[in-house]
Amino acid sequence: MSDDSDLLASALSSVGEAEGRTAALRLRDGIASLVLDVGGLSDEARDGIERRIRTALIALPGVREVRIAMTADKVGRTIIAVGSGKGGVGKSTVAANLAVALARAGRRVGLVDADIYGPSLPRIMGNSDRPELKGKRIVPVDAFGVKMLSIGQLVEPGTALAWRGPMIASALGQLMDGDWDDRELMVVDLPPGTGDIQMSLIQKWKPAGAVIVSTPQDLALIDASRAIDLFRKMNVPLLGLVENMSGYACPHCGEVSDPFGAGGAEAAAKVMSIPFLGRIPLTLSIRRDSDAGVPPAAGTGPEAEAFAGIARRLLEFQFSA
Numbered sequence: 593m594s595d596d597s598d599l600l601a602s603a604l605s606s607v608g609e610a611e612g613r614t615a616a617l618r619l620r621d622g623i624a625s626l627v628l629d630v631g632g633l634s635d636e637a638r639d640g641i642e643r644r645i646r647t648a649l650i651a652l653p654g655v656r657e658v659r660i661a662m663t664a665d666k667v668g669r670t671i672i673a674v675g676s677g678k679g680g681v682g683k684s685t686v687a688a689n690l691a692v693a694l695a696r697a698g699r700r701v702g703l704v705d706a707d708i709y710g711p712s713l714p715r716i717m718g719n720s721d722r723p724e725l726k727g728k729r730i731v732p733v734d735a736f737g738v739k740m741l742s743i744g745q746l747v748e749p750g751t752a753l754a755w756r757g758p759m760i761a762s763a764l765g766q767l768m769d770g771d772w773d774d775r776e777l778m779v780v781d782l783p784p785g786t787g788d789i790q791m792s793l794i795q796k797w798k799p800a801g802a803v804i805v806s807t808p809q810d811l812a813l814i815d816a817s818r819a820i821d822l823f824r825k826m827n828v829p830l831l832g833l834v835e836n837m838s839g840y841a842c843p844h845c846g847e848v849s850d851p852f853g854a855g856g857a858e859a860a861a862k863v864m865s866i867p868f869l870g871r872i873p874l875t876l877s878i879r880r881d882s883d884a885g886v887p888p889a890a891g892t893g894p895e896a897e898a899f900a901g902i903a904r905r906l907l908e909f910q911f912s913a
């Protein structure tokens with residue numbers, strides 16, 4: 593153990609309840625990070641420990657920021673937020689396929705489409721059925737081994753656009769508090785940018801982490817860095833960056849060319865000290881299959897493998913503590 597982690601460990605010893613619950617202590621560039629096992633704790637107890645750890649660590653010399661990743665695997669559900677700086681970068685495509693890939697990796701996955709500006713998951717997942725009600729709770733529909741709820745199943749297209757804060761929060765609540773039954777891992781497809789849905793989700797449902805989707809282009813990356821800043825400021829651990837539409841794979845010969853460049857997001861991830869989760873090429877089949885309601889991650893071939901790789905990296909990061 594390095595001197596730095598010794599320093600963190602001794603500060604943590606003042607937080608009695610944290611004993612035996614922390615792992616992966618690290619102090620780098622003024623950022624103290626650790627993984628906190630919150631298994632078996634009530635929400636209040638969890639919040640209390642988190643607050644006391646923050647207070648203890650931020651008081652240390654050389655610590656300017658404290659990041660705590662919680663392994664909520666034993667209590668409730670682990671929520672993974674999928675965000676992007678702007679629309680059209682393939683955020684929903686990645687969220688849907690990631691959910692399918694995580695389910696194929698053996699997880700019980702729920703998928704929430706909270707993109708009020710363009711709920712597209714019913715189309716991408718090939719299930720536009722209206723969900724049923726069980727008491728006051730909405731029952732998710734099944735698609736490719738995943739259970740799903742979408743804001744698009746609740747309202748007519750376009751209706752949600754005029755919503756303001758409280759209505760947005762209440763719609764998100766209906767989705768998040770649906771009858772998720774045994775789902776352990778929730779993938780939440782956020783609207784692009786940094787608005788009310790993001791704030792509600794972070795404050796009320798406390799995601800375990802966020803995945804940011806970006807194309808290799810600079811413009812999208814500048815937008816992406818705003819989304820990244822929001823999660824950072826709100827202490828949501830950044831699980832990683834996915835580079836989508838990275839290189840174009842020719843449907844005839846398979847040769848990969850780079851109409852928008854490639855590697856931009858990976859380089860940016862490095863600069864911003866965010867894990868890089870992987871790249872998804874721009875392919876005709878991803879577009880066609882998504883429009884046809886058959887997520888490529890459910891099939892075989894290079895696209896399915898690309899999503900499976902990202903799911904593997906995500907699971908490694910999140911549950912390895």
Ligand code: ADP
Pocket residue numbers: 676678679680681682683684685686712836837838872873874875876878879880882883
């Ligand atoms: P966002 O959620 O960021 O607005 P979508 O996931 O709706 O973006 O994707 C926008 C469009 O781009 C859709 O038509 C989708 O099928 C297509 N698309 C997304 N990713 C890829 C990809 N890797 N290759 C080809 N088309 C893609």
